[in-house]
Amino acid sequence: MLELTGISYRYAGYATEVLHDIDLRLVDGEIVGLVGPNEAGKSTLCLVASGLAPASVGGSLRGTLTLDGTPAAGLATHQLAERVVVGFQNPNTQRSGIAATVFEEIALGPMNLGLAVAETVERTREAIARLKLEHLVLRDPQRLSGGQAQLVGIASLLAMRPRHVILDEPTAQLDPAGTRLVGEALRSLAGTGTSLLIAEHKTDLLDGLCSRIVAIDGGRIVIDGPTAEVFDDPRLTALGVERPARARLAGALATHGIEPGVLAGALSEAAR
């Protein structure tokens, strides 16, 4: 379980807090979607939930982050990395810069966990297969397209087989097929008991993936509930969050007497 209790956070050098009184709990195997307008604090919340803020980026934190019962504040960086991993919005931020090939880049994570070579290679191969990156394994990680770099970044996280995963817009640069692959990989990771927090503007992706949606605005949680309920909440539009196509169109279709089967059929067709 990953638990944030009474979290408020201020960046180093700033006078005001950007997160206020955040209480959030992710149980094992749960996928929680994080939505909100730009500058609401989603990326900051990702930094705090992954323990990077304040440990690596400084700033001042009130409240506690607890990972499987252990307060993160007492953990060394390598211990933290064994429990929770984070994927950034811009994959170039995440790239190690020291690996010569994509294969080595993905293998760095499990290697750093101190795993044996055979285990490292096995995990790396599995992550590569899951995101269909076989054709890239020998490429230079610095010379990938934005979408390819993002997939390699996510593969690096998968190879660590983390207990908890925090993702900040994991599919921002991906095409629809890549987005679908990542969705499937994350769902199957959750099936192994990993909990995931995913900040995303693509609510269509979250709609099919998450059991729960948390909306934040001005650094505070303003809505927290089951996915279908939150995406039907009219407050979302006021927040500047795009509702999934399903939610946007359901009401209009009902008004015109179109039976729900039409929408369900179109959705399942789209999911194939």
Next chain:
Amino acid sequence: MTTDVASPAATSPAGSPAAVIRTELLVHVYDGATRALDGVDLAIARGERVAIVGQNGSGKSTLVRHFNGLLRPTEGRVLVDETDVAGRRVAHLAATVGLAFQDPDRQIFAGKVRSEVAFGPRNLGRRGPELERAIDAALWVTGLDKDAETNPYDLGYSRRKLLALASILAMGTPIVVLDEPTTGQDARGVERIHRIVGDLAEAGRTVVAISHDMRFVAEAFERVIVMRDGRIVLDGPPAEVFAEAAWPTLASTFLEPPLAARIGARLGLGSTPTDETLLAALAR
């Protein structure tokens, strides 16, 4: 009718009216090995709003980087204002074609938002009140007017994207090329960019945008080009590219029509690529 471009000859632009951008059998090969563009014939008219879609690696970014001379053809030709770019320097093309990169951090370097936006137009020789007006207008439309004195790296990712866009807008180029402009934007941000695209076209400027956001593409553009393996496989208005007849071609490159288009087809309402066209068809 959507042009299904199985053979390159089917879109030969020869004889068509003045295009601001024209490519003729454009081929680009990276490192002598990767054939990123495989014979692209394309003509874009002045004031057109054109979206380019396709999988990662289908050649979209490679294609648009030929428009401002960042990349040179391996084979074929690129013409801007009907003049071959081969003889023109990047600095000259910069006055005609503004390109906002996908990753804003590859573009941003100044210490203040205002100086970042000033760089492009100043390079093009704008000075004094003309320069100030160009900067103010670009900051205003991107909603960054209150951030003029901020360090770009104190802005969140979504506003750095808008800053990269503002820097290109301020140059006042007749052709504006945007690589994934809506990445990281919330609903309001996407709406803002939608509006900017419309305003540019209304002012007679040509907008070419690469996007994976099919809703944005269907709503903000009048022409959609679908690329696969370095070639154009569909080219037409959204109502044609997202019509049921085109779905197999879309599927061949793992693209999906917007949900509204699928519902419209199921209900026999014809092609309804946007929420708006679906609701209008339902109301009839």
